[in-house]
Amino acid sequence: MPLIRHIEELVPQQTGSGRHASPASRSAGRLGRLLVAGVVLGVVVGPLAGWVSAAEGLTMEARVLLQGHARTGAWSAIEVTLANDGPPIRGELRLDAGQQLRARFSMAVDLPTGSRQTYVLHAQPPAFGRAGTISLVTGDQVVDSVPIAYVVHDPSQLFVGVLAERPQAITSELDLPSNINGVQPVIVPLTVDDLPGTAAGWSALDHLVWQDVDSNRLSPSQLDSLRRWLAAGGRLVIAGGTAGIGTLAGFPDDLLPFRPTATVDLDAASIAPLVGSLPDGASQLPAMAGPLARGKAIVSSGDQAVVAELTYGSGRITILGFDPATPWLAESRAVEGLWRGLLPARASGAGLFVDDSQIVSSVYNIPALALPPTSGLLILLGAYILVIGPLNYIVLRRLDRREWAWLTMPAVVVGFAVAALAYGFTLRGTDIVVNEVAVVRGAPNATEASAQVYFGVFSPTRATYLVEVGGGALLATPISDPFGSSGNALDVVQGTGAEQPSAVRNLTVSASSLRAIRAEVATTAPRMGADLRLSNGVVSGTFHNDSDQTLESVAIVLGSSVAALGDVGPGESVPVRLQITTNPFGPGVPDQVIGAAFDSIDEAGILRQVRYNMVSQLTFDASGMFTGRLPAEQAVILAFGRQSQLEVKVSGSEPRRQSNVMYYVPVGVEIRGQVTFEGDLINSTVVESNALFFSKERGFLNMDAGSATVAYRPIPFEGTFGVSEMRLSLSQGGGFLPPGGKPIVPLATPPVACTDFAGTTPDGCQPPRQDFLPEVELFDRTGDGAWVRLPRLEPEAGYTVADPERYVDPNTGQVLVRFVNESLQGGVGFGFQLALTGIVR
DSSP states (O other): OOSOSOHHHHSOOOOSSOOOOOHHHHHSOHHHHHHHHHHHIIIIIGGGSOEEEEETTEEEEEEETGGGEEETTSOEEEEEEEEEOSSOEEEEEEEEOHHHHTEEEEEEEEEOTTEEEEEEEEEOOOSSOSEEEEEEEETTEEEEEEEEEOEEEOTTSOEEEEEESSHHHHHTTOOOOOOTTSOOOEEEEOOGGGSOSSTGGGTTOOEEEEESOOGGGSOHHHHHHHHHHHHTTOEEEEEOOSSOGGGGTTSOGGGOSBOOOEEEEEOGGGGHHHHSSOOTTOOOEEEEEBOBOSSEEEEEETTEEEEEEEEETTEEEEEEOBOTTOHHHHTSTHHHHHHHHHSOOOOTTOSSOSOOHHHHHHHHOSGGGSOOOHHHHHHHHHHHHHIIIIIHHHHHHHTTOGGGHHHHHHHHHHHHHHHHHHHHHHHHOSSOEEEEEEEEEEOTTOOEEEEEEEEEEEESSOEEEEEEEOTTOEEEOOSSOTTSTTSOOEEEEEOOSSSSOEEEEEEEEOTTEEEEEEEEEEEEOOOEEEEEEEETTEEEEEEEEOSSSOEEEEEEEETTEEEEEEEEOTTOEEEEEEEOOOOTTSOOHHHHHTOSOOOOOSHHHHHHHHHHHHHHHHTBOTTSOBOSSOOOSSEEEEEEEOOOSSOEEETTBOOEEEEEEEEEEEEOEEEOEEEEEOGGGEEEEEEEEOSSOEEEETTEEEEOSEEEEEEEEEOOOSSOEEEEEEEEEEESSOOOOOSSOEEEOOOSSOOOBOOOTTSOOOTTOBOOOSSSOOEEEEEEOSTTOEEEEOOOOOTTOEEEESSGGGTSOTTTOOEEEEEEEOOTTOOEEEEEEEEEEEEEO
16 A cells, blocks of 8 residues: 555645744744654654744744655755744855765845745755754854755655645545555645745656646746656646536646536446446546547547546646546546556656766766877877987987986986876866756757756866856756765755856865766757657658757657657758667667767767767666666657756856757657557556566566566557557567467466475466466456466467457557566566557547
C-alpha cells in the first residue's frame, strides 16, 4: 500500500501560513521551544507541518512545499514567512546543506518595521537525513532560526500528488505497485498553496491528480511552472467530480485535450476499455464532456469526448470526465486497473539526472585544459637536446672555454624551463573562461522551456571570484564532480531575476583549473517541430526550423533508431526518413548522432567530444548503465546550438564564453491503419519486482529468484488498437524475434514448482528450468483480471499467442508480462522480444 494514504486523517488541513504554535509557546525560550516543536511536530506530523519561531518583535515560519517531500538531486522550495514588529532588519536567510552537498544556500531579505513578507528559498535536499535549519542572519549574527524537515525519496520512487476537495476519496483507491527496488509509491494530498512557483520546485513530483479544485486559484507563476513541468515529463490527471466543469476554467486551452462544455450521462459499458470487466451493479455515470480539440479521445459520448489524452512535450494530460470515486467503481477491483493505467511507474527517462558525470566531463573539456599538441612538445624537446648537447659543445670549443659548461648547462636548463612555462601559459591564455554546457527541454512548436546548465569557471591563476548569474537561476554543486571535490563549498545566494542576480561568493579556483557549477533556469528555446507518420516500419515526414537561428547536427531519435539531418538553417524544412531498428545490438544513439569515438584534440574534435558526452548523458540509466538508446516514450528532436543560456559575470567583468546547448523536443508520430509494433516502437518499463536482484539493460534482463513485472507499451498513438497477432520469444542472448511462430495457448492451471531441496516435493510438480531462463506469464484483462502461465518456452523459438485481445489494452496497446524465476540455481539472464500486429483506428 502507498506510504502516505491517510495523512489528512492524522493532521488537520494545513493553511498557507503553516502556524501551529500558540502565543504562549512563542514567548518561551528558544531552546525549549525548538525541543518541544522538534519532538512533537517532528514525530507526530513530520515534514507536513510548518515551523514557527520568534525573536524579539520577529515571527519566523518555514515549511517545505509539496508537503515536505523531495527527491535526491532535485530542488526543494522552502516557503519562509517573516513578520517584523521590531527594528528594521536587513540580512539573509541561510540553509547549510552540509558536507553531502558542499553548499550553503542563502537569500537576501529586507524587513522594515511592521512588515510581513514571504520568501521562497530553493535548496537541494540532503541525500541522507531529514532535517535542516533555516536561519535569519545579519552580518555574522543569527537573529532567529527555525527547523525544517524533509522526506527525501530516491530517484526511482514514484511520487504522486493528489489535489482534491476530498483527497481521501482518491488516495484510498490508489494501490500502485512497488518499483524495481521494492519501494512503494508515495501518495501525498496537496493544496494549491503547496505548489511551487518555479518549475524546478516541481521536479520531485511525477504525477498530479486534480479533482474539484478551482484552477483559477493557480497563480501565473504556478501555471507557468505547471507548463514547464509537463514539458519536462510530468503527468496531470484531471478527474471529474461534484464541483462541475467551471473548475477547469483556469487551465489554458493548449493544455487540455478538450474544454468541458456540458455534463452527460455516460453508459457504464463505455468505460470498459479503461477498467476491464464491469462489476455487478455498474450503472450510468454523470460525466463532463466536450468536443475534442487536440490529442486523442479514449471514451466518447456521441460526438463529445469524455476521457481524452494529450501529449505535451515529454509529459501528458488526461481528462477523466467521470468521478472515479463513484461507489460502484471505487468499491470494485476495476478501479485498481484504472489508476495503474493512468499513473504508470516512474520512467527512467525523466528529466532529472541521477548521475551527471558525462555532462560534467564535457564542462572540463575545453581547449584551455586540453593537453598541449604533441608537435609543439617534440619541437621544444628537440631544441633542448640540440642546444644543451652539440650546440653548447661547439660554441664552447670555438671559444676554448669548455669549463664554462658548468655554467652554460644550468643556464640552458633554466632557459628552457622558462620557455616551457611560457609556452604552456600561452596555450592556456590569460583570460577567465566560462564554459557552458546545457540541455534545454521544450515542447514542439513552442518556445517555453527549462534548461539544465553546467558551467565551469576557468582561471589562469589561483584566485577567488564572485560569480553572478542572471535570470533567476538556481545554483548548486554538480551531483558527480570527480575534479571539484578539493575546492571550497559553494556559498550560493539565490537571486530574484534581473534586479538581483544569483551568485556564488568566494569561489576559489586553482591556477589553470576549472570549478564546475550546476544551474537550473527557465528559458526560451528556438521554435521547431516535425510532422511524422509511420508506415511499413519507416517514420517519414518533415522537420521544420521555425526559429531565426541555425540548428546544428539535427537528428530525429526513436529509441535507438536515428535519422541524422545535419544542420538546418532558419526557416528551413528538411525531409525525414527514419528506419525503425529491431536490432538490440546495433550502434548506440551517440555514435549515430555525433559519430564514432575520436582522438582529435583540435577545436572541432573537442566540440564533437563534448556533444558526444551530452548525448551519452541522456542514455545513462539510473541503475548505472549506458543503454545506448533514448529512454523516451515517443520520437525526440535532438538539435545543437551555441547560444548561452545564462548571463554570467565573474567579479563584475564579462569573461570569455564558450557554449554548447542541446535542445530536447519530444514529438508525436501519426499512426493509422495496419501496423506492427516491435523493436523501437515498443517501450518497456519495470512495474514491480520482488526478486532479490533485478536489472534491465538494452535487450537483456537479469534476475534472482522471485518475479518481476514489465509493461510493454507501444509509442503513443491516436485512436484505438485492434490487435490481431502477438508474437514473442525468449532467448539466452537477447537476440532477434523470429518471423512467424508456433501457436501457443496459456495453461489452464499453473503447475506447482518443485522447490524442496530435501526431495519431498508434491506429486505432479514441475521441475525448475535448467537453462537459466524464467517462466513467462501474461495478464489477462478479461474477467476479473488474472495472471495466466504460458507453457514453458524454448530458447530462441518464436511463438504466436492465441486470443491476443485478452492481453492487449486497446487504448494504449500495453501488455503486462511477468517473469518468474523458480530455479534452485539462483539468477537467470535472458532476452525477451515482443511484437504486436493490428490496426489503429
